[in-house]
Amino acid sequence: MQQSEVEYLKKSKFVFGFALAVLAYHFFTNTFLSQIASPPPPLVFPSIDNTYWLLLLSGIPQLIINNSFLLTIFDISLISLPLLIFVYPSKRLLYVFFSAFITLYFLVFNLYSGHHFHGLVGLILISIPFWVKNSARFDMLWKAIRYYTLFIFTSAAIWKIARGTAFDFNHLHNILQHQHAQLLFDNPEGWCASFVRWLLMHPTVCFGLMLSAVATQASFTVGFFTKQIDYVLLALLLSFVVFNYLVMNIVSSELLVLGLTLLPENFWEKE
Amino acid sequence: MLEKKRKIFLLDVLQKDKLLFVVFILFVIGQVFFTYKGVETFPFLHYGMYSTPVAKPDTLEVTELKVDSRGVAISSLPDAQKAFVESSFNWYKSILQNNYYDSTEKVVRQRFKGRLQEAKYATVLSAITNDSAAITKYPKWLFQYIADMRLVQNANMEASTMKVQYKKDFSLDTISSTQVFYYAAE
Numbered sequence: 001m002q003q004s005e006v007e008y009l010k011k012s013k014f015v016f017g018f019a020l021a022v023l024a025y026h027f028f029t030n031t032f033l034s035q036i037a038s039p040p041p042p043l044v045f046p047s048i049d050n051t052y053w054l055l056l057l058s059g060i061p062q063l064i065i066n067n068s069f070l071l072t073i074f075d076i077s078l079i080s081l082p083l084l085i086f087v088y089p090s091k092r093l094l095y096v097f098f099s100a101f102i103t104l105y106f107l108v109f110n111l112y113s114g115h116h117f118h119g120l121v122g123l124i125l126i127s128i129p130f131w132v133k134n135s136a137r138f139d140m141l142w143k144a145i146r147y148y149t150l151f152i153f154t155s156a157a158i159w160k161i162a163r164g165t166a167f168d169f170n171h172l173h174n175i176l177q178h179q180h181a182q183l184l185f186d187n188p189e190g191w192c193a194s195f196v197r198w199l200l201m202h203p204t205v206c207f208g209l210m211l212s213a214v215a216t217q218a219s220f221t222v223g224f225f226t227k228q229i230d231y232v233l234l235a236l237l238l239s240f241v242v243f244n245y246l247v248m249n250i251v252s253s254e255l256l257v258l259g260l261t262l263l264p265e266n267f268w269e270k271e
Numbered sequence: 272m273l274e275k276k277r278k279i280f281l282l283d284v285l286q287k288d289k290l291l292f293v294v295f296i297l298f299v300i301g302q303v304f305f306t307y308k309g310v311e312t313f314p315f316l317h318y319g320m321y322s323t324p325v326a327k328p329d330t331l332e333v334t335e336l337k338v339d340s341r342g343v344a345i346s347s348l349p350d351a352q353k354a355f356v357e358s359s360f361n362w363y364k365s366i367l368q369n370n371y372y373d374s375t376e377k378v379v380r381q382r383f384k385g386r387l388q389e390a391k392y393a394t395v396l397s398a399i400t401n402d403s404a405a406i407t408k409y410p411k412w413l414f415q416y417i418a419d420m421r422l423v424q425n426a427n428m429e430a431s432t433m434k435v436q437y438k439k440d441f442s443l444d445t446i447s448s449t450q451v452f453y454y455a456a457e
């Protein structure tokens with residue numbers, strides 16, 4: 001087996017093992033399309049995104065969401081494709097189908113949820129390199145996904161700095177008041193609510209967390225110039241996901257799949 | 272100098288794979304264009320991650336859901352389901368507060384009114400926006416989605432918006448309550 005093939009297969013196992021975990025999470029949180037569509041959700045939210053407009057004009061989401069047979073086929077296909085990839089990792093067509101199905105799931109879910117969530121973008125993008133047979137092209141696409149990962153966090157830092165919110169003492173404190181009002185209303189005695197109240201009573205801690213978040217995101221800029229600190233960036237990505245959950249109560253673990261592009265090349269060389 | 276240039280990713284791609292280079296450049300152009308326009312068009316997304324300035328809230332709105340007179344804590348739902356319920360309910364509520372008017376309609380009108388034939392315009396409008404028939408179906412959908420896993424004796428649901436305010440210790444004070452809908456299954 002050629003070295004490039006060893007790397008391809010190992011990356012495939014990691015990426016699509018992660019995909020299975022993400023899909024299991026969506027199944028157990030009742031957010032597969034067949035679970036949200038009995039009866040079909042009636043309201044669409046394309047916002048002003050042209051892709052969602054085109055999708056609605058194509059009639060595809062309406063066709064899927066209103067047909068229980070198609071919904072079942074869709075969900076079974078979505079969960080079967082990563083499993084089939086495990087069995088036949090060299091079949092490029094399976095990867096193409098997976099990208100198509102996960103993209104459609106992402107778009108339809110967002111269309112009916114009333115908000116355009118970004119979490120699944122990582123899985124969509126990282127599945128693309130596996131379409132190609134040429135190992136050099138696969139490598140370049142994999143590297144491009146690494147740059148996209150850097151872009152996500154670098155742009156988040158730039159936006160905060162450009163809008164002046166990175167250094168606004170009250171910014172996170174104000175966000176937390178909005179973000180956790182429902183939690184404090186639903187379950188005011190729980191430990192989560194106690195922690196949130198403690199944070200709100202300590203605005204300096206909030207400001208410190210805000211600066212740490214901006215510094216974490218800004219650190220990804222270094223990755224554009226060197227791969228030497230990719231291990232550090234991977235650790236920062238993990239810490240971002242953990243703190244995003246603890247402080248903001250936002251699950252962003254789906255983005256962790258992009259962290260695979262930060263692992264060193266010699267990690268993928270061994271079988 | 273040449274050695275240094277080779278290390279730049281895009282130049283490396285240009286040398287090895289011209290087709291891929293074109294794809295990457297088109298993606299970068301698309302990303303820059305939509306960032307400049309300040310809108311998202313998948314796959315050109317915006318990652319502000321809470322960068323927009325947020326004012327200190329005087330009062331806030333939270334949601335109270337009751338199925339068969341028993342409270343359903345939205346924040347206790349599994350995360351993905353919570354996100355789906357919370358955001359779809361907020362979208363429904365904003366349409367109701369707008370007198371059953373879907374604000375997307377305004378953008379459709381700006382982009383297509385007068386540029387498409389009337390029949391085509393009506394098709395576009397009905398595909399992209401929510402009409403009153405769709406809006407009135409939402410309570411039933413929410414009930415089915417939430418009540419599905421619960422042992423409900425009386426199939427009814429009440430949704431209310433509670434206006435709340437933070438106290439000094441950052442617990443919440445309820446100021447008022449407004450019923451958004453009451454649904455009872457036939």
